[in-house]
Amino acid sequence: MLQLGLVAGVAAYAPAPLFAQSTAADASGAKLVLLGTKGGPRVGGTRSNPANALVVDGSIYVIDTGMGVSAQFVKAGLDFRKLKAIFISHMHSDHELEFGNFLYNNWVTNSLTNPIHAYGPKGMDEMVRDYWALNHLDIDTRIADEGRVDPRELVHGHDLQFVPQQVMQDDKVRVSALPTPHKPLHNFAYRFDTPYGSVVYSGDTSYYEPLAEFAKGADVLVHEALYVPGVDALTKRARGGEAFRNHIINAHTTTDEVGKIAQLAGVKKLVMSHFVPGDMEWITDDMWREGAARHYSGEIIVGRDLQEIPVS
Template sequence: MFLGTKGGPRVEIGRSNPANLIEINGTRIVLDCGMGVSRQLAEAKVPLTSVKYILISHHHSDHNLEYGNLVYNAWVSGLSTPIHSFGPNGLEEMTKTYWELNKFDVDTRIADEGRPNPRPLLIAKDIVADGEFLKTDEFTITAFRTPHPPITDNFAYKFTTPDGVIVFSSDTEYNPKLAEFAKGADVLVHEALFAPFVEKLVARVKNGATLGKHLMASHTTAQDVGKIASAAGVKLLVLSHLVPGDIDVTDDQWIAAVRENYSGRVSVAKDLMELVLPVKP
């Protein structure tokens, strides 16, 4: 399920900030924790206490800002079983700092409300290299480092499940090696930048010139996303983490840009949209 499909840190009316829910035979995994992830899970009627794993792709605020708060919100909802989290270098330290930041509130609620200590319930682990980092009887998750300038500790994730393979690109500059990582996947969920938007942004925002350079250097245009999907031979391409993520760009415009280099199936993600594997022909 696509919980939040708008790229960037700004919180606005409309699409929520980046977050995804992957459910594999009853195991629930949250991928990225942009602002609003707890509310979006509630809107989807998914109990916060049912989350078993959290993955962070990189340490931009629109991907990790509600990481600690998601676990906190699960705790005050009755969480009693561990959540394991994985992400780039710094996640373990971030987790420790989060509990220090909220020490007064947490300790007060433990004593005053009889709640369990939440700290042992969040088990964080830094991912330091590409490769498989989580394997269960039901699924395997593999990390692949892809550049998101100036960030290098940034991971795409592949979920290999009994029903198929789905790959999430993370934020990334145009990276042909992602096509190799996603080769033959049932679904590729890839970020997308609508290039004409950048020109408008430069003209209307005070820091537009600098921000525009960042967007063009560190994200992938919809046209180049089409190149990745075509080279990977995926069954379905889904555009998410949209920049811009508002009504300035229609679905038809996104798809037309992708179609310049990709003739396969393509969809534009919407908040709370569900996708079920295996993908139907």
């Protein structure tokens, strides 16, 4: 069972032993695949919108489904038939816009044959139902003409209460969630504990020290990152004002703050992703890394689309 303590007024996670050790014959390991590393809803540039896949002994768990996730999933060589569950961090479009189409693309390839559970903040169950309703003519036609299974019976949306909690557990992974500040929406950070190690995904959040406690001892921390000099250029391009700029600054975590969280958590690897802004090529990897490296002494990876990161 998940062991809970109270730190800074929220639940702190100290995972108990989860799984029996795999034998050499059946151990294939775990890896994180960064499907999309650009923050925000804008399309274009060299990065796709936010999406990730955790692969554990072949089973696949997708975290966020921004625009482009289906194409990136295929480019990464992942198998729709191995998809087990989907986790949405929050209801900004860059994190859920292709949720329905991703499920549809799974179904239309005849890969959706077993139940898939989708977890996220309030609105998940409604989003599942609304997507099937929007596309009911196509779905009903293909069921009748092509003999397909009914996808509406296989996908189950789960609205999570906005509290620290264990979300689910199967034979590959245990998933826990921590609410983090990303006003005005509810965001969840997720922790994935596997037989091979642990991955924590921040979702979108401003600086939040309880997240460091949540990520304590993890092998990989995937954290969003904001580069402050780039925000001025982003504000100018978007023809935004001071309110627009302040929203971006206040709702996200600067590169310096990301390093502080990683150091407090004591994680083995920091993976910077969900870059804000993520489509300005003049911002180099060294620029992203510099702020975090002032505070974190471990390995820093500036994430790239389709990059694979071993979990160990």
